[in-house]
Amino acid sequence: MIKELHFALGEFQTRLAAVKKEMAKREIDILLLSEPPNQNYLTGYNAYSFYTPQMVIVAQDHAEPIWIGRFMDRVSASMTTYLAEDNIRAYPDTYVQSATLSAYTFMADIVKELGGEKARIGVEMGGYYYPARGHADLTRALPNAEFVDADLLVGWIRLVKSPAEVAIMHQAGQLADAAMTRVIDMVQAGVRECDIAAAIYHQQISGTPEFGGDYPCCPPDLCIGERSIAPHAAWTDDPLPESTVVNLELNGCRHRYQVNLARTIVVGQPSSAFLNLSEIAVEALNAGLEAVRPGRTCSQVDADFRKALARHGIEKESRIGYPTGIGFPPASGERTASIRKGDETVLKPGMVFHMMPGLWLDNVGITITQSFAVSETGYEPLTKTPRKLFVK
Template identity: 65%
Template structure:
């Protein structure tokens, strides 16, 4: 069987070691990871199987993680992870969408590996860890102590390895190709759904050198009045002869994702709107100019905010957030934000989407930049011009 593993075993070992070190600090014997991105990060596992209960277990005294999931997905675990067969555990299909709880099965694996009275870390705010999941685990492990270990792995993921940065660069190239295809296709009379179709086609096609895959969210194609909303959905309406198109999309390479947003004006923009675009680009450039190891997230935000303030504008929402490996429903790592009050010190290897979009009372505009922090500044992860595109 051909293995589909995208990192050296030594890199996986380093990741697991870092997680165990943090577990030891917190007095955690075993951690149960429900977030697909965290499971992928530690094992390489990749399949669209997270709609049913699925976990990766890391125990301090067990060398490898243990993957626990649905029986029919065991083959994907064999194909995409480095794990020994004994560390791939699967429950029968009778546990799927039935009165039986897969978490009772998970509990039996926990008992086998660390006993019934272990200190167990769980991701309390995980997208894929429900109230029912927690209740079932607590019932099945009454002697255990449960500890909220939410984001423990996410914070370790924050600093990317050189191999991860390579995948982020490739994701950025896919994002550029997607956006350029949309810009080329947009014209009066084109249906919004047809723009989305072009974007999806390029998302999967990728570049001549490497293909893409599905993103963590659908493209946000916000047209006309819906340009005032950041996350509106596209329709099947044709574009008017004069309108605004705000498009945020996502290039994804082997689950590593780069976000990219641009505004395309169909027709001629008003002088005021062109000025708004120029101010946003000036702010983004100022924010990027502040990026380097040793500065804080809020200092990057301040450079952007101060530039906007000179022109009488203010952005209510955060300026950006850390990105990297992800699965639906979102790529954000839920750790660092570029905003006032976030004093996280930037380090080389961190990656962010500078989401500089403005949604004002009468106008919306999105000209953004994803970047990696380098040893002496930043590296843009997409290369498309930061400007207002006019069709």
């Protein structure tokens, strides 16, 4: 059978050891991971199957993780994970959309098999793929176990990427650059919004002659003209007018690692106030990036960014950066550190962030952003699109 592992076995073992160590610290015997990025991180598992109940179990007393999913997806588990066949467990299709059978009861039986009837069990209460009913079914099936919220336990470990992960994220960055370049080339009056979106997807996935991309975690944000104040609006079939502002956030995704990139593209002649604001945006972004170095905190980086803005009399409230890494729909951002006031997370080499300050002038915004990895001495950009306003 085909095997598709994108990391050495030793890397998976290091990740697992880190998770077990944190479990021990929190006195968690068994960890039930419902979030697809965490399942991918610990086993390599990658298939679009997480819309049915799926779990990876890490038990202190069991060497390997155990994957549990739908019958037809066990082939993907064999192909994309390093797990022994014994540790790949699947429920039959009778459990799918059944009014009487719950896949979570099936999972509870495996917890019992592992001796977990009275265990302290960690679950991801805030995750996208741990529905209220799943939790109810699990706790009912394991009445003597103690359930604790272990949301983000793996997330905080994932925050620091290995050199092999950063290398893949450089490829994801190349995909993002290629997509942005294509858009900058094609944007002009008369081009339909849907054709811009279509070109982005095409370039993200066809990628480069050397490698292609995966499906992204989320659609591009294509904020055009009047709709630019609606940051997550759907695109339309409308052609671009003679003069407009396009704020575009897109990404590249390689082996599920996602790197984000946003730029503002002006069709027609921007006002001098808008040009001026774009220069301030770049200056502040650069100040933020220059503030990045191991040992400093997210809050300190944020302060340097804000200081640069303040020199021009501008204040900004919201956070200016979030980490990315392994992503599955619906969202690409990791939910751990934020580059914002009060976040005392200490930067370490291998952390990856998307620094994405947005500045607003009346109803028109400017977004010029930079994804980067924290290096030994500062930051390492993951995309190469120039940090500037593009005028077409």
